Amino acid sequence: MRKTKSVRTVTALMLSISVIAAMTADIACATAETNTEKGFRWRNGAEVYSKVCSYCHESQVGPRLFGRELPPEYIRTIVRNGSRAMPPFRPSEIDDESLARLAEYIQRN
């Protein structure tokens, strides 16, 4: 069991590095028009989920999030602070408003 857990952790860390690298590239491209001082804005919660969270949460790296009625405050706290193998996301990556919409989207689904 210990071994499986550490393999998962390493996988999650490697994925987080590639997700962050990919996001940084996306953000760099989008900086000109959409980036504001508040951070990177996403179109809606579904977009953030599919482009960022699903990478781990739809691939057995992270636990399932839908259908559990997780409180939005809990989701926002985990996203901002991270949790063990889950990396934190800063406002420059997901701004506060996009994060609020994301948390509502996850709770509704």
Ligand code: HEC
């Ligand atoms: C790099 C992989 C990765 C990405 C990307 C990721 N997560 Fe996670 N997430 C994890 C892992 C792994 C855990 C389990 C952490 C642990 O060991 O407790 C987790 C846990 C969570 C939890 C706690 C679930 C519970 O059962 O209590 C929430 C909520 C969560 N993630 C939300 C998100 C959201 C929202 C996003 C998108 C912004 C996201 N995560 C992106 C890997 C990821």
